[in-house]
Amino acid sequence: MTTDIRRIGVVGGGQMGAGIAEVCARAGLDTVVCETDNHAARAASERVTASLERAVQRGKLERLAAEDALARMIFTSSLDDLADRQLVIEAVVENPQAKTEVFAALDKIVEDPGAILATNTSSIPVMRLGMATRRADRVLGLHFFNPVPVLPLVEVVSSLHTTAEVAATVCDFAEHTLGKTVVRSQDRAGFVVNALLIPYLLSAIRIAESGFATAADVDAGMELGCAHPMGPLKLADLIGLDTVAAIATSLYDEFKEPLYAPPPLLHRMVEAGLLGRKSGRGFHTYDRG
Structure with a gap:
């Protein structure tokens, strides 16, 4: 059972993925962000850098803390770089086929059988994504809200296969590592919010x-x-x-x-x-x- 989650992967570096990666890095976590190609990976890096700079300019973050957060992040275009991650959060386009393909690939790439795969989907059933893997019991929804560094809420969504231990681990991670407030939801379209x-x-x-x-x-x-x-x-x-x-x-x-x-x-x-x-x-x- 993975309890001390320190190595995070984020698939997708758009508005939501970049925000998720930022809050993970600011929490002191080793964070790898994977995008579709090198150009998109650079854009994700620039997106996070700009967000951290805004936080510094507004007095919400010390410059040294922003620099430390950036130093904890790697931006890549290869899913293989997520092989050693303990928790991977998918944040690609809200499209069932695209998300299913990501989960099928992650299932083959992420080496630790105790690793957790999470989706930031707003509405797609978690069960559908979990069944694209051989570890549906370790797949769940971890739905952040935009802008991720500002809004305090996350929804943790268990499918019919997700174990209670996995859900408890992710709730603890979101609350105590990331400092978020958690609401729990069953796996139905739209969840609660x-x-x-x-x-x-x-x-x-x-x-x-x-x-x-x-x-x-x-x-x-x-x-x-x-x-x-x-x-x-x-x-x-x-x-x-x-x-x-x-x-x-x-x-x-x-x-x-x-x-x-x-x-x-x-x-x-x-x-x-x-x-x-x-x-x-x-x-x-x-x-x-």
């Missing part, structure tokens, strides 16, 4: 789609009338409209409830590449610089 959040976001999109109110007014209504720190359409832009659509689709596929069905406008915006903050335009317009 997105099962509640996504219908709210979709409802806001439908209001804007119908012309009932502008995006600015929808967000102002929830920020000023309900004391939400961010309006639903700004939040959808921050999450990424492609990610919102993917989660909604997973929820609708599982439950067939109309409140989970992605509105046509959401599909059209994703097709047009209007993905929110990361593309510079979604329901609002952003300075990509």
Whole structure:
């Protein structure tokens, strides 16, 4: 049983993967980040470096601590570099086939039979990913929230095969090593947070789609009338409209409830590449610089 987790692997160095890698390195862990190619690995390194620099500039992190965190990180384009990891966290695109392929590959590469494989999926059933391996009992969901270095919550999701010992180990790791607050969930699409959040976001999109109110007014209504720190359409832009659509689709596929069905406008915006903050335009317009 792996109890003292010190060697971490992260597959995917995008917004979520980079954030997960950063919090692991800041917690003093030996962290390897794997991307699809050398260019993407360099981009992941730059993403983490920029995030650490922002934390320093805002007085949230000492410069020496930021330098130490970077020194604990390796960025690679080879999954083979994860062979000795005790915990590997998958954070690739929210696509069942892509994630399944990653887990099948990790099952062959990660050498320690006691190692734990985790997914940062927002909505894809953990069981599906675990069954791509020969160690489904050591696969579970470890769902962080964006931005990972700032938001304190993680969801730990056990499949029908995940052992109680593995879940307890990961909960302890998230709480005491990473300093996060853990909520536990059963393995159903959306888990706890997105099962509640996504219908709210979709409802806001439908209001804007119908012309009932502008995006600015929808967000102002929830920020000023309900004391939400961010309006639903700004939040959808921050999450990424492609990610919102993917989660909604997973929820609708599982439950067939109309409140989970992605509105046509959401599909059209994703097709047009209007993905929110990361593309510079979604329901609002952003300075990509």
